Amino acid sequence: MAARGGLLVLVLLLLVSAVSRSFGLYFHLGETERRCFIEEIPDETMVIGNYRTQLYDKQREDYMPATPGLGMFVEVKDPDDKLILSRQYGSEGRFTFTSHAPGEHQICLHSNSTKFSLFAGGMLRVHLDIQVGEHANDYAEIAAKDKLSELQLRVRQLIEQVEQIQKEQNYQRWREERFRQTSESTNQRVLWWSIVQTLILVSIGLWQMRHLKSFFEAKKLV
Amino acid sequence: GPPRVSLPHGPSFRGGPCPARDLAHPSAAAGRRCAPGPAPPEGARLRAGGPEAALSARLRCHVSGRRGMGGRALCALLWLLQAGRAGGAELTFELPDSARQCFHEPLQRGLRFTLDFQVITGGHYDVDCSVEDPNGKTLYQEAKKQYDSFTHRAEVTGVYTFCFSNEFSTFSHKTVYFDFQVGDEPPILPDMSHRVTALTQMESACVTIHEALNSVIDSQTHYRLREAQDRIRAEELNNHVSYWSVGETLLLLVVSVSQVMLLKSFFTETRATAGVVST
Secondary structure (H helix, E strand, O other): OHHHHHHHHHHHHHHHHHHHHOOOOEEEEOOOOEEEEEEEEOOOOEEEEEEEEEEEEOOOOEEEEOOOOOOEEEEEEOOOOOEEEEEEEOOEEEEEEEOOOOEEEEEEEEEOOOOHHHHOOOOEEEEEEEEEHHHHOOHHHHHHHHOOOHHHHHHHHHHHHHHHHHHHHHHHHHHHHHHHHHHHHHHHHHHHHHHHHHHHHHHHHHHHHHHHHHHHHHOOOO | OOOOOOOOOOOOOOOOEOOOOOOOOHHHHOOOOOEOOOOOOOOOOOOOOOHHHHHHHHHHHHHHOOOHHHHHHHHHHHHHHHHHHOEEEEEEEEEOOOOEEEEEEEEOOOOEEEEEEEEEEOOOOOEEEEEEOOOOOEEEEEEEEOEEEEEEEOOOOEEEEEEEEOOOOOOOOEEEEEEEEEOOOOOOOOOOOOOOOOOOHHHHHHHHHHHHHHHHHHHHHHHHHHHHHHHHHHHHHHHHHHHHHHHHHHHHHHHHHHHHHHHHHHHHHHHHHHHHHHO
């Protein structure tokens, strides 16, 4: 009896926790609006994004889960502006991608709604959660799959964290090199420009004098 | 579960008895070394999360004594509830000129949250930021800030709003990074059997390392943002130098040629009028 009661409570509270546990942060999105987020990540890093949409229901005067027909377009661009993910998901979705080049990746969301009456002048509420790298790991799943104890799982987490730190350090080195190249290029350009400017000035001055001299000689003024 | 290593009492251990924390709650350990003592009284604080922590600790201590499915089930869902409280979001987005973007987060009373933000690119690298509680009271309002950190304990249960505004700027888009952390770190695993026992030295060391690595990752994020800011500024400078050198070359040529033309035109007119006068 206690077991069954406990099970029921477990199921109920699991449902409650599933709702309260879901990503809390949300923002409002217009119908044709496109919202983009930037993630600067090293290469070979996994990114998992979860989103949930809600639509304003005038009758209940509250935000209710969106109709199944309403979907969201998710587009992910890599640092070279190449599309690495472009898919349409439902009103609730989860997208995953792994970066193959280090740099700024752009994640853009916009709704696929073409019927303007669907939003009825209101806004779409989008709950979003993006997890990068080590935070994207599901430790409960890893523990179950590899049958790890608490301590082993904690050590596994530490290993993942350290690997993430290493990747970020390598990325930092690459970025610093690019920064240095940019600065050296600026330095070079300034140097060349000052030399060229001096030469141009001198040559223009000479040309001006010669041209005017020949002009005045032709006009018999000199 | 794994066998517990009993720690010797003695001069090598400082501090009092270990509170009833376990591996699942890293924020509680904070690297303190302690000797395993008697089980703490019910209601002992497990996490610095506020009154909820004490309440759940009491419940947990109470049900862990129960045998059977009911007790374990209750423990599982208490873990789930607790795990649901902590959270956070770290996002970087572009704020167009004369725009305002708001984000909302539902929070429970007693939770501590921290909002860090930094402007990465655009204009003078500043943005207006404001944080409001569910009743509309302004908790934080700053104008034209480049970066800041705001911590607050939620007094009211409801939806908290924080907004970034670029309305004072007419043409510069800003890229803003923000990190909104709520509560404490959630436990790594559902753990029902070791709730009331003390940490072993190994576990305590692991938790210390985990927290140190968290702070390393935070530092890395900070340096990454600063580096991005400087690098983008350097790239803009490079572009400006290019445009300026080409522009100035053209300007020089145009000005010098037109000077010569103008001068020539003066003397040509005078000649013509002089010719007219003489005849």
